[in-house]
Amino acid sequence: MPESLTGARDVLSPAVLSECVRAATAAPSLHNSQPWRFRLRDGGVDVYADQRRRLDVLDPAGRELLISVGAALFTLRLAIRREGFLPGVALFPDAGDADLVARVTVGRPEPVTPAVEALAASIAHRHTNRRPFARSMVPADVLEHLRDAARREGAVLTVADAPARDAIVRLSRAADRRLRARGGYRAEMSRWTAPGTGRRDGVPSSAVGPWDALETVPIRDFGLLRPLPPEPGGFEPYPTIMVLGTEGDGRAEWVTAGQALQRVLLAATWQNLATTPISQPVEIPAVRRLLTATAGGTWAQMVIRVGYGRPAAATPRRPLSQVLLLPGPDPR
Ligand SMILES: Cc1cc2nc3c(=O)[nH]c(=O)nc-3n(C[C@H](O)[C@H](O)[C@H](O)COP(=O)(O)O)c2cc1C
Incomplete structure (x- = not known):
């Protein structure tokens, strides 16, 4: 590895950049779809959206796909920063390639x-x-620390007061019912929740909690996956719920929302908080519009529940060989 006269590295080797990409793949994604690909370049990494992994029924516009890619992008930036370099980012740098979400450079x-x-x-x-x-x-x-994390990424995090929280729980339930009535919803859900198939993506049964009999928390019903037995005491009756919003609602703002989401989730983890991203209410446009009104006038992109809880299990990730594109022309 090249060393400067002071003994410090002045570039990152491909091996270290690959490890930064591996860290990026730990990011959250809708149904653990991991809709991202990466290409190492001289002095940086290109981050691509993988449209083949979009959930057509839940996410026809690819909004949540880009939020997921944004979460991986923030993680990649953080991993490069952790190596002692300032990362630079250009969003959608190539007008001819809509799937090239970001060009990350090592500064x-x-x-x-x-x-x-x-x-x-x-x-x-x-x-x-x-x-x-x-x-x-x-x-x-x-909570202020979490709001600051969102602000630093250009997003707004609003902590719901009691009436807004109750409205969000109600809206989430209504959204869930409408989603279940959507044609293809169950089939798509079962494609991403196939327990015991040895897959390295999708939501495994180990990631599902107990059934919330009183429905105080807007947890998604993963259908096929059997919930855990009820826990003594049940779910918290007054969950702490936050809405993540952005000023606009285009592709760049979706990536911004993803970066902010991951920064908030990591800041929360650092504070020993457990987190649940919740997206049913933002998957039904009419419900999302209502939610937007509670998000300080910004576009509601994601709902996040936080609190103190027992540790949750890790979910699998695809190996680097499946997400790292080789240098040269794109084989897509
Ligand atoms: C855009 C997006 C939407 C999500 N929506 C939900 C949701 O509605 N309910 C839920 O339980 N988890 C949701 N998640 C969490 C994912 O299911 C989770 O990140 C994925 O299964 C990987 O697991 P991990 O977060 O434990 O690494 C969402 C994550 C993202 C990035």
Whole structure:
């Protein structure tokens, strides 16, 4: 590896960049669809959307696909930053290739701060947690820390007050009913929840929590997957729910929302909080419009539940060989 006169590295080797990409694949994605691909370039990484992994029924516009890619993009930036370099990002740099979401460049060396270290250390510990959370309040300064994480990525995180929280839970239930009535919904869900097939994508049964008999929490019903037995005490009656919003609602804002989502989730993990991304209410346009009104006038992109809970299991990821494109012409 080239070393500068001070002994510090002044570039990242392909091997280290590949490890940064591996870290990026730990990001959350809709139904663990992992709709991303990466190509190492001299001095950086190109990040692509993989449209073959879009969920046509749930996500016909590819909004959640780009949120998922945005989450991986933030993780890649953080991993490069953790290696002691400033990452640069150009979103949609090639007008002729809509699937090239971002060109990430490795900029100048920059010392790693304790905050970067802590956020990067959270990458492997962040898991979607669908279990009941403790009935304790999340302190205001911790919530402010999460709002700040979203702000730093150009998004707005609104903590729902009691009436907004109750409305979101109600809207989520209504959205869930309407989704289940959508043609193809069940078939698509079962394609991404095939327990015991040895696949490295999709939602495994180990990731599903107990059934929320009182429906106080807007947890998605994963249909085929058998819920865990009820836990004593059940779900928290007053969940802490936040809405992540962006000023606009185009492809760039969806990527922004994904980057902000992952920064918020990692900041929460660092604060020992468990998290559940919730998207049913933003998958029905009419319900999303209502939710947008509670999100401080910004476009609602995602709902996030946070709280204190027992650890959740990790979900599988596809190996690097399946997500790293080879240099040269794109074989797609
Ligand atoms: C755009 C997006 C939407 C999601 N929607 C939901 C949801 O509605 N309900 C849910 O339980 N999890 C949801 N998730 C979480 C994913 O299911 C989860 O990230 C994926 O299964 C991988 O698991 P992990 O987060 O534990 O790594 C969503 C994640 C993303 C990025």
